[in-house]
Amino acid sequence: MEPLKYFTGKLSREQWILTAIAAAGLLLRIGYLLEFAGLPHFDFAIGADVEEYHGRAQEILHGRFLPEHPEIHAPLYSWFLALLYWLTDSQVAWVRALQVALNFAAYAGLTALLRRQQAPFKVQAGFFAGAMLVPVLVFHQAELISETLFAPLICAFMWLMELGKSRRRCVAGAGVILGGLILTHGLMLFFAAAEVGFALLRKRRQTAALLTAGIMAAVVPVVVIKSVHYGKITGIQDNSGYNLWIGHNPDATGGCYLRPGKMWREPLNLVKRQAAARKVSENRIFVEKIGGFYRNDPVQLVILPVKKLLLLLSPGEPVAGADCEALIRMTKVQFYGSGMFAVVIVLALCGTYWAWRDREKRYEHYYLLLIAGTAAALLTVVSGRYRQGMIPGILLLAALGAAKLDRKALYLAVAVFFAGTLLIVRNITGGGEAASVLGEAEYRRGNIFAAKQYLLTAEQELDDPARYDNMLGAIAEKEGDLNEAQRRYRNALTAEPDYAAAWLNLGHLLFRQPGKRQEAVALLEQGVKLDPAGHSGYNLLGVAAAECKNFALAEKYFTLAVKKAPGNSDYENNLVRCRQLARAIKKELKK
Numbered sequence: 044m045e046p047l048k049y050f051t052g053k054l055s056r057e058q059w060i061l062t063a064i065a066a067a068g069l070l071l072r073i074g075y076l077l078e079f080a081g082l083p084h085f086d087f088a089i090g091a092d093v094e095e096y097h098g099r100a101q102e103i104l105h106g107r108f109l110p111e112h113p114e115i116h117a118p119l120y121s122w123f124l125a126l127l128y129w130l131t132d133s134q135v136a137w138v139r140a141l142q143v144a145l146n147f148a149a150y151a152g153l154t155a156l157l158r159r160q161q162a163p164f165k166v167q168a169g170f171f172a173g174a175m176l177v178p179v180l181v182f183h184q185a186e187l188i189s190e191t192l193f194a195p196l197i198c199a200f201m202w203l204m205e206l207g208k209s210r211r212r213c214v215a216g217a218g219v220i221l222g223g224l225i226l227t228h229g230l231m232l233f234f235a236a237a238e239v240g241f242a243l244l245r246k247r248r249q250t251a252a253l254l255t256a257g258i259m260a261a262v263v264p265v266v267v268i269k270s271v272h273y274g275k276i277t278g279i280q281d282n283s284g285y286n287l288w289i290g291h292n293p294d295a296t297g298g299c300y301l302r303p304g305k306m307w308r309e310p311l312n313l314v315k316r317q318a319a320a321r322k323v324s325e326n327r328i329f330v331e332k333i334g335g336f337y338r339n340d341p342v343q344l345v346i347l348p349v350k351k352l353l354l355l356l357s358p359g360e361p362v363a364g365a366d367c368e369a370l371i372r373m374t375k376v377q378f379y380g381s382g383m384f385a386v387v388i389v390l391a392l393c394g395t396y397w398a399w400r401d402r403e404k405r406y407e408h409y410y411l412l413l414i415a416g417t418a419a420a421l422l423t424v425v426s427g428r429y430r431q432g433m434i435p436g437i438l439l440l441a442a443l444g445a446a447k448l449d450r451k452a453l454y455l456a457v458a459v460f461f462a463g464t465l466l467i468v469r470n471i472t473g474g475g476e477a478a479s480v481l482g483e484a485e486y487r488r489g490n491i492f493a494a495k496q497y498l499l500t501a502e503q504e505l506d507d508p509a510r511y512d513n514m515l516g517a518i519a520e521k522e523g524d525l526n527e528a529q530r531r532y533r534n535a536l537t538a539e540p541d542y543a544a545a546w547l548n549l550g551h552l553l554f555r556q557p558g559k560r561q562e563a564v565a566l567l568e569q570g571v572k573l574d575p576a577g578h579s580g581y582n583l584l585g586v587a588a589a590e591c592k593n594f595a596l597a598e599k600y601f602t603l604a605v606k607k608a609p610g611n612s613d614y615e616n617n618l619v620r621c622r623q624l625a626r627a628i629k630k631e632l633k634k
Contacts, residue, residue: 064175074376075143075181075376076139076143083481083488085136087135087487088135089483092189096187100128101610104129104133109269112273112281113269113281115280116189117189127142139187143184148195150174150194153174153198154171160405169441173438177383177384179381182366186366189227190432196224204408215257219261222258223261225279226265228429229279230416230423234416236415237411238408266278287333288333291337292333297347297354305508306506348421355425355430357388358385358467366427369473369476378468380464381467383463385462386460390442392444393443395440398443412436475504475505476505479497509536509539509542510535512531529549533549543570547570549566567584585597594622594628598618601617604618
């Protein structure tokens with residue numbers, strides 16, 4: 044679209060329609076972000092996976108380019124998040140806005156590509172309308188999760204493949220983008236494999252070779268650097284076996300039935316102990332468990348894939364995964380737009396039929412996205428987050444379906460929207476999880492009373508006594524009720540002896556009490572043993588050693604604290620002060 048036309052007013056009818064859709068999408072995003080900004084957790088990186096990405100991004104910002112232990116997430120998003128933090132001075136609110144803007148641009152770019160490919164205008168407009176106006180997509184785009192990068196990278200890949208029809212080197216660039224997708228999320232291996240495999244199937248050997256070369260150029264250096272650093276062969280991420288096991292065990296539902304908390308930690312901690320006792324990797328233990336499950340119950344080989352396929356067709360978000368549905372629906376934009384994705388799913392099913400009937404081949408990359416996403420879900424679990432990689436394909440099929448519908452079908456779509464909204468709103472789950480996140484956010488904001496009310500609600504609804512006793516203990520400590528704080532911390536350790544945070548918090552509490560220093564040190568040592576990343580424990584151990592005039596040991600602990608939490612000025616000051624005192628004592632001894 045030529046910018047000059049906006050100043051002269053010479054826009055075509057089609058351009059006016061696309062401009063109106065873009066304006067509506069922009070207003071929806073601004074409205075959502077403004078409403079989200081009124082919620083306690085808007086300014087914080089809180090939640091499953093979110094905190095890990097945030098922590099890793101902060102490490103990168105402070106010069107630790109490789110983590111101490113292999114990551115459980117693919118690495119690229121953490122680097123992207125670090126870049127956004129660098130640009131925004133670590134303001135989470137601005138990062139959310141930038142991610143939403145980037146996705147807005149990505150879907151505008153995909154619509155422009157459909158225009159270049161001479162897709163019917165109804166398909167262009169339907170695709171763009173779906174991308175702009177379905178509220179739940181905006182939720183995922185504002186979250187600090189790797190799937191945020193899917194749409195921009197997919198847009199770049201598809202444009203390079205289009206340009207590659209006349210410039211072959213662009214295909215190699217598309218391969219690099221595929222490698223970037225793999226480094227963003229391991230399940231994108233399926234999409235890369237689908238693209239290369241399809242090229243081979245169509246006897247496009249040069250395309251397959253260029254794509255493969257690009258993928259290798261992006262992925263191999265990362266794997267080699269990590270393997271050299273850790274002294275063992277290391278993939279792009281660690282602990283993949285756990286995700287596979289969640290989708291393949293006697294209790295599996297097809298979705299991520301294990302919610303964050305005690306039920307998530309228990310099987311993971313059990314396998315950690317088994318792996319340590321056998322001196323093998325945790326992934327090996329999980330793979331053995333999956334094999335044993337299917338040998339003992341082969342019927343599930345048929346039942347589980349069917350469950351997952353049905354879940355993929357569900358309009359509810361999240362179908363499964365780490366996101367809490369009650370949090371997704373907290374804003375009015377999301378609450379009243381709940382049924383819109385139901386319409387998209389119904390239209391996509393219609394579009395699938397017409398695409399097959401008309402042998403529509405120009406959208407092959409979108410079809411491959413859907414095939415790859417389905418294969419990934421069958422191997423792991425169905426998740427609202429994972430489905431973000433399928434969204435361009437789903438929207439394209441929905442647009443094909445909408446293009447074929449008549450006015451009567453429009454009335455049907457409206458009915459599906461209201462029915463979907465009613466069904467989803469009446470069955471919103473995750474109130475306890477939402478209260479947990481909001482309670483932690485209020486605590487960080489300093490609103491102790493509000494935090495306590497949220498956490499007491501969460502404590503009643505969720506079976507995670509260690510977490511809630513530990514957090515309520517911290518609140519009691521803030522309120523000055525040290526006896527209640529100590530009771531809560533000890534209750535947390537009784538409920539879950541491996542809960543490192545409670546060991547550290549109890550150690551912190553006793554550290555300041557007369558006659559409790561020795562017990563406190565023992566508690567802190569146990570805490571950092573259970574959680575080697577427990578930087579606050581190392582810092583207090585350093586303080587204890589310094590007070591005993593053991594500056595060599597104190598320096599060791601302070602150095603570990605700084606290493607675990609680079610950029611923490613308190614830890615850095617303690618380390619500098621410790622070294623100064625050690626030098627001063629040496630000078631006195633020399634005199």
